[in-house]
Amino acid sequence: MQMSEAVDPAEIAKFERLASEWWDPNGAQAPLHAMQPVRLDYIRAQLVAEFGLDPRRRRALEGLRIVDIGCGGGLATEPMARMGAQAVGLDLSPGAISAAQTHAAAGGLAIDYRCASAAELAAELEDSQRFDVALALEVVEHAADPAALMREAASLLRPGGMLMVTTLNRTAKSFIAAIAVGEYAMRWLEPGTHEWRKFLPPDALAEAMRAAAVEPVDRIGFIYDPVGRRWSASETDLSINYAMVGVKRTDNTALGA
Ligand SMILES: C[S@@+](CC[C@H](N)C(=O)[O-])C[C@H]1O[C@@H](n2cnc3c(N)ncnc32)[C@H](O)[C@@H]1O
Numbered sequence: 001m002q003m004s005e006a007v008d009p010a011e012i013a014k015f016e017r018l019a020s021e022w023w024d025p026n027g028a029q030a031p032l033h034a035m036q037p038v039r040l041d042y043i044r045a046q047l048v049a050e051f052g053l054d055p056r057r058r059r060a061l062e063g064l065r066i067v068d069i070g071c072g073g074g075l076a077t078e079p080m081a082r083m084g085a086q087a088v089g090l091d092l093s094p095g096a097i098s099a100a101q102t103h104a105a106a107g108g109l110a111i112d113y114r115c116a117s118a119a120e121l122a123a124e125l126e127d128s129q130r131f132d133v134a135l136a137l138e139v140v141e142h143a144a145d146p147a148a149l150m151r152e153a154a155s156l157l158r159p160g161g162m163l164m165v166t167t168l169n170r171t172a173k174s175f176i177a178a179i180a181v182g183e184y185a186m187r188w189l190e191p192g193t194h195e196w197r198k199f200l201p202p203d204a205l206a207e208a209m210r211a212a213a214v215e216p217v218d219r220i221g222f223i224y225d226p227v228g229r230r231w232s233a234s235e236t237d238l239s240i241n242y243a244m245v246g247v248k249r250t251d252n253t254a255l256g257a
Contacts, residue, residue, distance in 0.1 A: 004117035005148035012092045014193065015072065015142075019095025022073025023103055031188050032075055032138065038222050038231040039137065039166055039243065040079050046218065046245050047133060050162050059084030067131045067156050069118045069149075070139030074100035074111065081109045085133075089113040090121060118152035130158040140167040140205065141198050147208040154212035159250040163214050166222070166243045170199035174240045177224070202238050206246075214246035 021027035025034075048055045051064060062084030068077040071089030073096055081087040081104070089111055091097050097115045104111045114121065118134075134153045143149040153163055168174050175196045183191045200208075206216040221238035224231050 004119040004152060005145050006119070006143045006152055007092060007117055008142065008144040011142040011144075014190075015091075016093045016095050018190065019073075019093060019099055022075070022096060022099045028190055029072070029075070031182065032072075034224075034229075035222060035231050035241070036075060036079075038233055040076070042220060042222075042233060042243055043076070043135070043164055044083065046164065047162065050217075050245075050247070051132065057084075061085040064132045066133040066135065067118075067121070068135045068137070069153055069156075070136060070142070071100060071113070072096045074104060074113065076135060076137050077111055077113075078104060078107065078109060080135075081111050087111045088121070088131075090116050090118060092117055118149070118156055122152060122155040125156070127158075131156050131161055132158065133162045133164065135164050137164070137166045138168075140165060140200055141194060143198075146200050146205065147211060150205075150208040150212040150214065154209075154214050154248055157214075157248040159248055161248045162245060163209065163248065164243065164245045165205060165209075166241065167205065168194070168199040169239055169242055170196065170201050171239045174199055177240050202242055202244060205244055209244070209246040213249045215249055216244055216246040219244040 018028040022029055048060055053060050060083055064085045066080045066085040067088045069090050071077045071091050074089050077087050077089040089100055094115050097113050100113045134156050136153050140146045168178055178194055179196055182188045183193055202219055209216050220243050221234040222231055222241040223234045223237050
């Protein structure tokens with residue numbers, strides 16, 4: 001078995017305990033369900049622009065091979081498949097993979113779900129099988145080592161492939177919003193879901209991407225309006241939730257390599 005430096009078994013155990021709730025919009029993963037529209041709009045727009053796809057097509061992602069690292073129950077993997085991509089979902093929680101497989105089968109979606117780390121899949125891929133796109137959505141803040149996760153994600157990509165990350169910034173605001181309010185006051189998430197010290201500022205994420213031979217090309221904030229109960233994208237406010245996308249360098253050189 002290929003060892004992964006990115007994996008924190010205690011984090012995987014947390015998600016394993018909640019595996020039956022992946023598709024309940026009011027359950028343990030309610031914040032991810034609420035964030036879905038804004039993050040999917042952003043992912044779709046970035047992919048359409050990067051790969052010159054037709055945004056008017058319902059199956060706009062047809063022709064792309066996408067791997068969703070830390071896919072959980074497949075909340076983002078499924079929309080990728082519905083938009084026409086050939087999708088692979090990876091997670092180390094057997095319960096999450098089982099929930100993802102059951103849900104995809106019920107919806108008639110052919111998604112290749114595997115209980116494996118990015119490092120394990122990378123070890124078995126030929127160069128010609130590497131992916132056009134790797135997603136790591138809300139996973140960095142649960143990884144043992146974000147830089148290792150970026151390296152493993154990059155190793156799944158073909159040169160010119162796109163890495164898309166969503167995660168949490170390490171600021172006073174993110175402590176208050178994601179932990180004090182989200183977990184302890186409102187109980188949107190189980191208390192203990194997040195450790196603030198594992199949150200990553202955007203510049204540190206960009207550095208980890210560059211060190212993995214991925215050049216960051218865009219970043220955006222996702223902000224929550226508790227009154228209107230809506231998420232929206234912000235070009236300027238990356239203080240709590242944010243997304244960053246990068247493109248794998250074609251010469252395959254990592255910084256310091
Ligand atoms: C907050 S959930 C996000 C799920 C999904 N990406 C989404 O946004 O809907 C984090 C998931 O990442 C998985 N995970 C954490 N660390 C991982 C790693 N190093 N490799 C693969 N999966 C990991 C967990 O088991 C969990 O299912």
